[in-house]
Amino acid sequence: MHPVAAAVPRLTALAEREAVRRIARAFEAAGHELALVGGPVRDALLDRPVTDLDFTTSARPDDTARILKPLAAGMWDAGRAFGTIAAKVAGETVEITTYRSDVYVPSSRKPEVAFGDTLDGDLRRRDFTVNAIAVRLPSLAIVDPADGIAGVLARRLTTPSPAVESFDEDPLRMLRAARFTSQLGFSLDPEGADAMRALASRIEVVSPERVRDELLKLLATDDPVPGLELLVDTGLAALVLPELPALALTSDAQHRHKDVYRHSLTVLQQAIALEHARHPGEAPDVVLRVAALLHDIGKPATRRFEAGGAVTFHHHDVVGAKMARKRLKALRLPNAQVDEVAQLIELHQRFFGYGDPSAGSGHRAQWTDSAVRRYVRDAEDQLERLHILTRADVTTRNERKARRLARAYDDLERRIGELAEQEQLDAMRPELDGEAIMRELGLKPGREVGEAYRFLLELRLEEGLLGEDEAARRLHAWWDARQAG
Template identity: 65%
Template sequence: MLNMAEGLDRLGALAAHPVVRTLATAFADAGFDLAVVGGPVRDALLGRPTHDLDFTTDARPDDILRIVTPISTAQWDIGRAFGTIGARVQKEQVEITTYRADSYDGVTRKPTVEFGDTIDADLVRRDFTVNAMALQVPSVKLVDPTGGVEDLIAGLLRTPTDPDVSFGDDPLRMLRAARFSAQLGFRIDDDTADAITRLRATLEIVSPERIQSELVRLMQTDDPVRGIRALVETGLIDEFLPEVSALKLEVDEHHHHKDVYEHSLTVLRQAISLEHSRHPGAEPDVALRIAALLHDIGKPRTRKLEDGGAVTFHHHDIVGARMARKRLQALRFDTATTDAVATLIELHLRFFGYAEGAWTDAAVRRYVRDAGPLLERLHILTRADVTTRNKRKAARLSSAYDDIESRIAALAEQEQLDAMRPELDGNRIQEVLGIRPGREVGEAYKFLLDLRLDEGVLGTDVAEERLRAWWAARA
């Protein structure tokens, strides 16, 4: 809960920040107002770390640039059309924006920029009340025209104006509501949530790249599940990632199966927990988290109701991988992330065959080879995918995975598994078989690689003998 006395002390500390103090003095000397605005003020009141410093001022862009140039090592005006000037002050990157009074055309989410004259009018146009607060400096005065402090105390996300107007102006704010709900642990106000449900279809005017950016920021939070629930409950997720809400499969009185939606959210939470425990301090692994959320999206398409009440989802891993790839491409994710997510989903069931019966060393090698650089992520996803309440079964699966990781480590140490190659290279294959470069060399190379995976190191003489026998049988 927000302690106002402590919060005010933290605002004083924010005002005393060397960069804030330097800018406040420069703008005051030039005869302009300056205030820290938005996230830094909210986070200071909550006692959360402040990462980026954003400012608002009555100075116009040309004046801002003139003021910051002598006290900064770099400046950029790429946002000048929107009233924003960036600068690097004392090694910190800051953005300073002229008071705005934007209006939107209702067709795209691009605002028609109009500069404002008052800080109150600038704050009212922002997305949520908790982000519509400013700290005037150097006077250290909190400006809160929309009740942001009260909403911080209540843990509530609410738009500063009528939510229909706010979301109608900028539909991306609906997605931000879910992200801030996860990031801050706040509840979305009922009227605000109802407006998201009514206006969810307007998200279509927002570019896939902007939606993807907000989705990534949601997945980077410590508890994205909270935001995902908000997206599903309002129906907003159906506008850009309908495969998630489709996981809510109906269960009839004759056929029963695990709640796939709740299972997927549990897997996501468990994957994040394992991510933190195995790699403390590392940046959030967005690809792993998306794979955890989407790992079972192939189940609705592959579900089959069997006689006797059984439900099967044959090949849902393969189907799900294809679905995930298509969806991430539509959201303009980069190729590396898309490939990683699709591959993790395709491989996420592979381990359960190991749990049912001991694998040969060759099978373990193939598991490693197929996972490639995603092996550690696959370890986490597979472990997170165990959500059974049967303690004996959970312990058995955990023990089996401990075993496979030990075997992988041992094999890697013995054979430098990550850099495994056949014992004969392409040139030697051509010499032994008396053939020219072409398709047959590639087939022979694959045969030797499989031989190495299946039987380990044989020595070059034995490898050549086996290669000749393979070639003769092939002929």
């Protein structure tokens, strides 16, 4: 059976969803055209789950809002200036956008919006032919003016208009090309790739927030690597995430070391695999994925050649954390996510050396219980992410070394579990809080209370739980010695 014919039952089922039926009836009664468009149609053709309900209409945004109001449990502007109204209808989130075309002008960082009057015209101005397919409602007539179905069947991304014109009109489409390469497993046609190379600098007119959103959507796919490779190969990454292509360090016959760029892509893939295995069904953890991709960006700045052909990257974790913080702030990531990524990058080297045979006999010879407590304390609520990132960072082809590192980390996780069960490790606080310290020492709030708290925290990390009476005794001894000093 032809793939389009096979998709008809899926498109029919899509049109029969309660939310779709209600909306279609309402717009027909109001005398406006309505069609399912883009992602839902494309995904139905590909036999992929349809999770987004996107519509396009001849109605202007104010009319769309008026028509939706009686149907919606909630309604909000998803971008009224861009023609989009979102609503919750029959338990599903829908977005309805007026026929439009978006055009960037050289002096603007945001597209100018012009509303259109025909579905055919709207589709011809869309990003890729595979997203320029619509199904009219309620007739279920397929509208495909740019031959997008052929693109779906060939698993090829092409633009409805010449690629140079399309990417010049909306440079964000170049990032979307990378995202769809990974999300759909499609390849960008040569004309599109050439246009990306020629117009890469046009991405600078796009706001950092929109660039950020596309990069995060790319990283949220099951395999971001093809899209990232497209960004690097076309020169776009050098403008939006320059730390990534900078990882492609030049190697030579004398100084042999891993290809840091390839290593980073592998770490990202392995982190995603571990994320799926350890937390099946959960939403993609973009903080973990950003940290995995950028964990070694400090290496180019810290690379040093040593005698005998060795190469070192001392303190690349600290340098990389600072670099990541700067880049992610420029991309307008929320401060909390910036802090989380930077913390993971700064900690990602901490484990290596645990269980190193050169450190003594047995795994425990190198890391004391105190060191394990500090590892947990420094990771804070990032511990699970750090577990995944550290395991994913092992990309050696030496199977013996890989097995040894895996066993060592198994041992570390086991010890963390044992200590957590014994000592409430997740709390990681002194047994006396600030109020108790002031009561024991007769102090008022101030610097000395903070110093006493830090003393007790160090004691907790070094020796574990002591009990409140012993903690108080040690506190008094410390205070007496401090006063005498």
